[in-house]
Amino acid sequence: DQQVKQNSPSLSVQEGRISILNCDYTNSMFDYFLWYKKYPAEGPTFLISISSIKDKNEDGRFTVFLNKSAKHLSLHIVPSQPGDSAVYFCAARLAYSGAGSYQLTFGKGTKLSVIP
């Protein structure tokens, strides 16, 4: 049973336009959400995060929105650039993971292609 879902495996966007990547989750015990970006042949790199007590977090061109009632978050990239082309993973952290260590549950990823 997948607790973090990214239902769009891929997304193509024109350079300069907005990219919107979506993520849904099912576990109401998640308290922190993160977006990672992954280029081929590299490990995931942290992009932006949001605590469950907030509904928006902004960092430059990247904004993450959280709708707790809908158990939905989205990543907006404005304006999109060709260098943003990568796989984007949504991840969620359990408020308490039992063993004392915060563990992440990842979505399957969405491949973003920004067309020049």
Place this chain on the structure above:
Amino acid sequence: DTEVTQTPKHLVMGMTNKKSLKCEQHMGHRAMYWYKQKAKKPPELMFVYSYEKLSINESVPSRFSPECPNSSLLNLHLHALQPEDSALYLCASKRSYFTDINEQFFGPGTRLTVL
């Protein structure tokens, strides 16, 4: 140095082989992780080490044997693997067990193929 390195980049092995994956970081991080990622699937946690002690084993089969010989190194010893174990193996680290999760650094991964 804010890098997690992994060797080898690619590994092809037979089901009877014994091989090891290596992960190294020199950021003084004391929590280190192994993840497994199959194609078109999310990364899945396998093991967590904290201060060189195994803290979490996510019910991983014994043909995978982790080892943390010192605070900078994390190995994953492989023996009698199955073709379905073919995947990208990612190592990650962060300052400590309780450091914010957004400070977890990932390595580039080892692409493992089991024939």
